[in-house]
Amino acid sequence: MPVRKPPTERQRRLGAELRKMREHVGLNISEAAAMHRTDRTTVSNTESARSGVSSDRVRVWAANYSCPDAEYIDALAEMARERGTYWWDEYRDFVGASALDLAELEHHAVALRSVQITHMPGLLQHEDYVRAVFAEAVPPMASDGFECKLSFRLQRSSVLDRSPIPPVCTFVIHEMALRVLFGGTAVLKAQLNHLLEQSEREQVTVRILPLEAGGFPGAVSSTLLAAGPVAQLDTVQADTPAGSLFQHAETHLANYRAVIDRLEERSLDQGRSRDFIREVVRQL
Numbered sequence: 001m002p003v004r005k006p007p008t009e010r011q012r013r014l015g016a017e018l019r020k021m022r023e024h025v026g027l028n029i030s031e032a033a034a035m036h037r038t039d040r041t042t043v044s045n046t047e048s049a050r051s052g053v054s055s056d057r058v059r060v061w062a063a064n065y066s067c068p069d070a071e072y073i074d075a076l077a078e079m080a081r082e083r084g085t086y087w088w089d090e091y092r093d094f095v096g097a098s099a100l101d102l103a104e105l106e107h108h109a110v111a112l113r114s115v116q117i118t119h120m121p122g123l124l125q126h127e128d129y130v131r132a133v134f135a136e137a138v139p140p141m142a143s144d145g146f147e148c149k150l151s152f153r154l155q156r157s158s159v160l161d162r163s164p165i166p167p168v169c170t171f172v173i174h175e176m177a178l179r180v181l182f183g184g185t186a187v188l189k190a191q192l193n194h195l196l197e198q199s200e201r202e203q204v205t206v207r208i209l210p211l212e213a214g215g216f217p218g219a220v221s222s223t224l225l226a227a228g229p230v231a232q233l234d235t236v237q238a239d240t241p242a243g244s245l246f247q248h249a250e251t252h253l254a255n256y257r258a259v260i261d262r263l264e265e266r267s268l269d270q271g272r273s274r275d276f277i278r279e280v281v282r283q284l
Helices: 009-024 029-036 040-047 055-064 070-081 087-091 097-108 127-134 143-161 175-179 185-198 250-266 270-283
Strands: 111-116 168-174 204-209 223-227 235-240 243-247
Touching: 009 040, 009 055, 009 070, 009 097, 029 040, 029 055, 055 070, 087 097, 087 143, 097 143, 097 223, 097 235, 097 243, 111 250, 127 143, 127 185, 168 175, 168 250, 175 204, 175 270, 185 204, 185 270, 204 250, 204 270, 223 250, 235 250, 243 250
Parallel strands: 111 168, 168 204
Antiparallel strands: 111 223, 223 235, 235 243
């Protein structure tokens, strides 16, 4: 396939999985190229996502590597089949690549597990709250792109209505995020009421981690674990000042799963969390 425009995170992930598959059987690029009856450049470009790959090629290479996991191979072949445009493509000139990659990650996820420390989860943010958060951006957002970025942030929540099956979502939100007055009291009240409304969705669970729960792992950053169709294709996204950081090494995934498990155990259940949010609203 021809060299493509800069690849998305999902396309890079497909190439990385093919590389891991090759390395698992102890082949270097030259040996793999000979096995596939192709050249080193094709293998290298495919693994680095500089070139696309067909679902048929994914299956042939997986067979050559003697990969025994049919579900995993099917999931990779499905990734290779993805073509066309998506809603976020119209925003490519206005938002950063990491934001686009996050929207793509959410769109394809089977389930989402989110931990938020100081902000409401992006998928559950009310418009006025988004405006208030964006107003604190450093450097300040340019006025000509503000509304477009606002629209992009709000449209991400459309994944909650994805047809035919939306992702199962669990949002762990620290009490601090419920009390930070982005936009003032009226805006925060509207946001908290919006949070309560969204928590009524069948596939959405909101769990509050109160201050009295004490210290906890991962206290310095917000984290999203997006579950793929098979566990090997899970991805972790963490917020950084430079944008989203995506990780999928087995060790990272295991550690993040353990952290989120612990936070969910320490957080209030759905019913008590709703009562907690209502009490915060009453106090405002």
